[in-house]
Amino acid sequence: MAELRVCALYPDLMNIYADRGNLLMLERRCAWREIRFRVTSAGIGDAIDPDAHDLFYLGGGQDRDQRLCALDLVSTKRDALHAAVERGALVLGVCGGYQLLGHRYQLGDEEIPGLGLVDLETIRSTDGSRLIGNVAIEVRLDADDEPRVLAGFENHGGRTHLGAGEQPLGRVLKGHGNTGSSGVEGVQRGSVIGTYLHGPLLPKNAWFADWLIRHATGLKELDPLDDELEDAAHASALRAAGV
């Protein structure tokens, strides 16, 4: 029996905008297909086993909670996460979680350290302004894929700048994206994906949940599901974004 083993990082602290719904979405879509689903929570102080999980999930958070988690991430989990990525495990970071995948999140004089899994840095706007609203991006997750659209909602004070060698996750169709002016959103480096899209993200984009399930389990095909409601949620999120 196929199995998806998820490690939820700080599900109590990094869960703004009900990002836990993303895990529920994965759990349901696996259960409906009789794929075994196991989720392990890793909080402050918990060590993680790089070989025990196929997908590491880090949701969004307020600056205060991000600070707490960042210090713990770099002191107790960084090496294990790098080792997990080396062997091809997926890492999905949403908003605050996305920011912590990079080198740093700069808040004025304070530097919140990141995992350094991707070459990016985030800088909090000096005037405190936030990038808020519905957002849609066009993505091509695998080189031979047709472009698809992810819909979501963003609310961040940080502006994320990608290093020269990094690829964004997608092109902004509507909304602000990484900086409000770069025209791109998120990051994708191999099995590491970061995005500002909340929603929660996966219930609004069932096809992306399935992409994660396929890549994390190694299954080539997934049984089709009745996605009438999910497709309606996706369409409504796109309408809200004005696409």
Ligand code: GLN
């Ligand atoms: N605290 C971060 C910011 O404001 C992330 C916010 C979030 O996760 N929505 O940029």
